[in-house]
Amino acid sequence: MSAAGPVPGCDAPPVGVDGILRERGQREVFCGLTGIIWLHRKIQDAFFLVVGSRTCAHLLQSAAGVMVFAEPRFGTAIIEEKDLAGLADANEELDRVVTRLLARRPDIRMLFLVGSCPSEVIKLDLSRAAQRLNTRFMPQVHVLNYSGSGIETTFTQGEDACLAALVPDLPFTDDQQLMIVGSLPDIVEDQLTRLLVDLGIPKIVSLPARRAGQMPAVGPNTRYLLAQPFLADTGVALDKRGGVHLPALFPFGAEGTTAWLHAAAQAFAVPEARFQQVIASPRERARKGLALYRERLAGRRIFFMPDSQLEVPLARFLAGELGMELVEVGTPYLHKGHLIDELAALPPGTRISEGQNVEKQLDRVRSSRPDLTVCGLGLANPLEREGLTTKWAIELVFSPIHGYDQAGDLAELFARPLHRRDLLRV
Amino acid sequence: MQLTVWTYEGPPHVGAMRVATGMKQLHYVLHAPQGDTYADLLFTMIERRDHRPPVTYTTFQARDLGSDTAELFKSAAREAYDRFRPQAMIVGASCTAELIQDDPAGLAATMGLDCPIIPLELPSYSRKENWGASETFYQIVRGLADKALKPPAAVGPDGARRPLANILGPTALGFRHRDDVAEITRLLGDLGIDVRLVAPLGATPADIVRIGEADFNICLYPEIAAQACSWLERTFRQKTVRTVPIGLNATREFVAEVCAAAGIAVPADLDQGRLGWWSRSIDSTYLTGKRVFIFGDGTHAVAAARVASEELGFKVVGLGCYNREFAREVRTAADKYGVEPLITDDYLVVEDAIAAASPELVLGTQMERHIAKRLRLPCAVISAPVHVQDFPARHSPQMGFEGANVLFDTWVHPLVMGLEEHLLTMFRDDFEFSDAAGASHLGHAPHPAPSGEAAGAGNAMSAAPAAVAVAEAPAAPAAAEAGGWTNEALAELGKIPFFVRGKARRNTERYAAEHGVTTITRDTLYEAKSHYAR
Numbered sequence: 001m002s003a004a005g006p007v008p009g010c011d012a013p014p015v016g017v018d019g020i021l022r023e024r025g026q027r028e029v030f031c032g033l034t035g036i037i038w039l040h041r042k043i044q045d046a047f048f049l050v051v052g053s054r055t056c057a058h059l060l061q062s063a064a065g066v067m068v069f070a071e072p073r074f075g076t077a078i079i080e081e082k083d084l085a086g087l088a089d090a091n092e093e094l095d096r097v098v099t100r101l102l103a104r105r106p107d108i109r110m111l112f113l114v115g116s117c118p119s120e121v122i123k124l125d126l127s128r129a130a131q132r133l134n135t136r137f138m139p140q141v142h143v144l145n146y147s148g149s150g151i152e153t154t155f156t157q158g159e160d161a162c163l164a165a166l167v168p169d170l171p172f173t174d175d176q177q178l179m180i181v182g183s184l185p186d187i188v189e190d191q192l193t194r195l196l197v198d199l200g201i202p203k204i205v206s207l208p209a210r211r212a213g214q215m216p217a218v219g220p221n222t223r224y225l226l227a228q229p230f231l232a233d234t235g236v237a238l239d240k241r242g243g244v245h246l247p248a249l250f251p252f253g254a255e256g257t258t259a260w261l262h263a264a265a266q267a268f269a270v271p272e273a274r275f276q277q278v279i280a281s282p283r284e285r286a287r288k289g290l291a292l293y294r295e296r297l298a299g300r301r302i303f304f305m306p307d308s309q310l311e312v313p314l315a316r317f318l319a320g321e322l323g324m325e326l327v328e329v330g331t332p333y334l335h336k337g338h339l340i341d342e343l344a345a346l347p348p349g350t351r352i353s354e355g356q357n358v359e360k361q362l363d364r365v366r367s368s369r370p371d372l373t374v375c376g377l378g379l380a381n382p383l384e385r386e387g388l389t390t391k392w393a394i395e396l397v398f399s400p401i402h403g404y405d406q407a408g409d410l411a412e413l414f415a416r417p418l419h420r421r422d423l424l425r426v
Numbered sequence: 427m428q429l430t431v432w433t434y435e436g437p438p439h440v441g442a443m444r445v446a447t448g449m450k451q452l453h454y455v456l457h458a459p460q461g462d463t464y465a466d467l468l469f470t471m472i473e474r475r476d477h478r479p480p481v482t483y484t485t486f487q488a489r490d491l492g493s494d495t496a497e498l499f500k501s502a503a504r505e506a507y508d509r510f511r512p513q514a515m516i517v518g519a520s521c522t523a524e525l526i527q528d529d530p531a532g533l534a535a536t537m538g539l540d541c542p543i544i545p546l547e548l549p550s551y552s553r554k555e556n557w558g559a560s561e562t563f564y565q566i567v568r569g570l571a572d573k574a575l576k577p578p579a580a581v582g583p584d585g586a587r588r589p590l591a592n593i594l595g596p597t598a599l600g601f602r603h604r605d606d607v608a609e610i611t612r613l614l615g616d617l618g619i620d621v622r623l624v625a626p627l628g629a630t631p632a633d634i635v636r637i638g639e640a641d642f643n644i645c646l647y648p649e650i651a652a653q654a655c656s657w658l659e660r661t662f663r664q665k666t667v668r669t670v671p672i673g674l675n676a677t678r679e680f681v682a683e684v685c686a687a688a689g690i691a692v693p694a695d696l697d698q699g700r701l702g703w704w705s706r707s708i709d710s711t712y713l714t715g716k717r718v719f720i721f722g723d724g725t726h727a728v729a730a731a732r733v734a735s736e737e738l739g740f741k742v743v744g745l746g747c748y749n750r751e752f753a754r755e756v757r758t759a760a761d762k763y764g765v766e767p768l769i770t771d772d773y774l775v776v777e778d779a780i781a782a783a784s785p786e787l788v789l790g791t792q793m794e795r796h797i798a799k800r801l802r803l804p805c806a807v808i809s810a811p812v813h814v815q816d817f818p819a820r821h822s823p824q825m826g827f828e829g830a831n832v833l834f835d836t837w838v839h840p841l842v843m844g845l846e847e848h849l850l851t852m853f854r855d856d857f858e859f860s861d862a863a864g865a866s867h868l869g870h871a872p873h874p875a876p877s878g879e880a881a882g883a884g885n886a887m888s889a890a891p892a893a894v895a896v897a898e899a900p901a902a903p904a905a906a907e908a909g910g911w912t913n914e915a916l917a918e919l920g921k922i923p924f925f926v927r928g929k930a931r932r933n934t935e936r937y938a939a940e941h942g943v944t945t946i947t948r949d950t951l952y953e954a955k956s957h958y959a960r
Contacts, residue, residue, distance in 0.1 A: 026502070027485045031461025051427075053521035053550055058436040059464045071774070077427040081551045084525075093427040101429060117459045117522035120488065150461030150486040151522070264429030359509060378478065385476035 031160025040073045042183040048074040052116030100296040110212035115147035126263025154332040156230040167237035173217035177203035182228030185400040230309035254286035257327040282404035289408020298323030303370035306330035307393035400424030434748035438548035438558025445562040447598035448627040449481040453512035454481045457523035482506035484518040497530045510612045514631035519545035545568040556649045558806035562652040575638040589688035595647030596627035603811040605823035642687040672729035674830045699827030718745035722751020722809025728759045744783040804840030
């Protein structure tokens with residue numbers, strides 16, 4: 001199918017000169033606060049305190065799927081009517097809440113004050129609050145701030161904002177080192193680090209580290225690889241500290257992972273023979289893992305609703321390594337710089353859309369009837385009821401999908417709904 | 427500011443969504459930023475709804491704040507109307523939009539949309555979900571009800587007609603609302619009463635217009651319908667049936683109240699289900715005096731306390747609710763059972779209260795289910811907030827006589843069964859029976875004990891340290907090391923069923939302190955027991 005052509009059954013959408021469809025309207029995506037769900041597991045002695053409304057607290061709870069931990073390392077300072085009356089009071093209240101929280105949780109070493117829609121609108125200055133609190137709580141607790149508000153951030157941009165907030169305070173180093181940027185499941189981070197060590201790269205660090213006290217240093221001899229496609233601001237912040245970005249495909253699938261590692265190998269002048277020797281066997285494993293699913297997925301048509309900004313790299317992987325056809329690749333935000341290689345690797349003419357008007361986009365889903373639609377949890381069951389098979393996008397964010405040894409698992413996530421569809425007789 | 431970890435209720439606009447999503451042909455235009463659409467997944471995932479909630483979110487962004495968010499609202503409302511052609515629209519703001527004061531109500535009123543527009547004022551910074559649902563339903567009823575309509579004549583050309591009732595209160599995402607409505611409709615049918623309207627669940631705005639055509643209203647969920655029912659009472663002179671039919675006795679009273687409102691006699695041969703006999707049968711003797719802690723929304727908690735105490739013979743050791751609007755009802759009930767009412771929406775406080783009360787069963791919400799899991803206590807869920815498990819495939823009402831049957835099963839099954847309990851007590855040292863092995867029916871491995879209180883006691887349990895009793899968790903460090911206990915006394919303490927062990931320990935230590943006993947022996951334990959038994 002010629003994906004970029006006019007869409008049957010509805011008005012031709014407004015495509016820009018760059019061939020990208022840009023829409024606005026209702027968005028069916030999470031706000032940046034949602035990143036707290038995985039970030040608080042990643043940084044094991046950090047607490048995320050949202051300064052927001054009951055809606056924010058309810059969102060976190062709902063997005064977390066009622067994972068009630070004894071006392072999770074996130075919470076909400078819910079703004080009440082009396083806080084709206086005077087900002088001085090709101091600051092005092094915030095200090096009171098933080099003091100009480102830190103007294104209760106002496107294990108906390110890093111506290112993120114996370115801005116929300118209401119705190120942004122009432123212009124509660126959380127960076128000043130963080131400064132003020134730091135004078136009281138350093139060095140026991142380092143207080144930082146970022147915004148995860150829906151008026152400024154979409155879903156994974158919350159992680160970007162969080163990591164970008166960490167960068168200015170990272171220590172300085174002159175060492176030659178490679179930094180992996182983006183929170184990955186620990187097991188995946190370890191796998192990728194082992195491969196990079198085997199390549200002979202002298203020092204490998206990760207941002208974020210697993211503990212507040214172990215955040216990596218950065219400097220002019222730091223080269224960094226982005227492990228996630230949604231880290232625009234973090235990249236800018238690292239550049240300011242002298243870091244050098246290594247552009248590459250993102251490490252999804254056998255080819256993506258190879259290209260990602262290769263960028264590091266080249267930057268650190270690893271001999272090509274050694275590179276090939278190190279990756280030969282894991283790449284072979286990945287290809288074997290993918291072969292199992294290629295048969296099921298090749299030729300199937302897939303539609304990505306915008307969600308996590310993982311859409312473009314995943315579409316590249318699914319088209320390039322599994323032979324899927326891309327009907328539309330929607331993304332909430334397209335960072336052309338970080339995605340330059342990914343965009344080039346997409347099949348020519350792929351329809352890419354940025355932003356969202358959910359009703360119009362659903363019209364396109366219905367008229368093109370893809371075999372698989374990747375979408376948020378609010379849309380999945382309604383589309384299934386219409387006879388369309390769906391894949392929850394959020395599972396792609398919560399599952400280990402990067403690197404060679406997860407390539408097969410990643411393919412399986414897309415194959416499972418189709419397999420289930422074929423399996424059921426109900 | 428209030429530090430919140432987990433919340434029992436969402437913001438008030440989520441209450442409005444529960445009403446809108448329960449209804450048909452109604453559309454909600456919500457002035458809200460990106461991200462507030464998370465609420466859709468509550469309905470599509472938790473309740474497995476196969477349609478999106480009928481909500482349009484304006485999705486304003488930071489860059490819109492300087493320009494014209496009001497215009498954005500108007501275009502969203504216009505597009506929603508054109509696309510969905512609802513019979514009526516409700517319009518309002520979420521927490522952030524409330525701050526920018528665009529006045530969705532005023533804007534919508536000037537747009538000339540060809541359907542009734544019902545404005546909602548839901549103060550996000552002071553109110554919560556149940557209040558939002560109640561206010562929304564009230565505004566819809568007030569805005570749409572045709573005051574000229576009356577019930578049809580009692581006697582028509584075909585003779586006397588059956589009495590007509592409205593069932594008010596059920597919404598989307600309600601705890602067992604779907605099944606309660608089916609059950610109560612069936613019960614009313616058995617009584618010879620027809621249901622004129624169920625609302626909000628399943629009703630269209632056109633149905634609400636004719637709400638005055640019933641003889642009386644049944645306020646099935648007071649949290650949501652009480653306000654609307656009072657208005658209907660004043661406006662249409664419709665009586666309100668206020669007894670909530672949860673449990674056998676409440677259902678009997680409900681039937682009597684319904685029949686009185688309908689002006690008919692209570693049938694003598696009404697099938698009253700099995701709870702009564704099941705509870706009187708001797709196998710249930712072991713239920714006597716089981717300590718139960720109850721927490722939920724006010725209505726469900728009060729009803730559960732009555733069932734637990736009157737109909738199952740449990741002892742209520744804790745009672746509370748998270749919705750302050752119903753604090754008075756809960757206080758009255760708590761007074762009746764001689765317990766301190768717990769009115770809070772801080773789940774950490776609830777957790778502490780449960781641990782301190784050392785109950786044998788927790789009846790609560792999904793939050794208490796998690797608390798109970800951590801404390802290794804049996805638990806049954808009796809109230810919203812809901813979880814995907816609260817929408818079973820099978821019919822599983824809480825209300826009516828069948829609902830009472832369901833309560834019996836779901837509350838009794840998590841408990842250790844009669845003879846099993848005796849065996850546990852008799853053969854406490856048996857390695858398979860010991861509480862370190864965990865109750866067979868709870869299905870999860872016991873936690874290793876942080877402080878083995880039976881350790882060193884020289885019995886079989888020292889090999890598998892006693893799992894920690896609930897009640898001891900909060901008091902743990904001091905109590906476990908408290909001096910004065912002989913090994914012999916500690917071993918004896920270890921033989922006491924774990925759910926009362928914490929209490930036995932505290933009572934014994936208190937007794938020792940009050941009576942100047944410095945060394946707690948096995949005898950002290952039993953002296954304390956007889957002292958506090960008086």
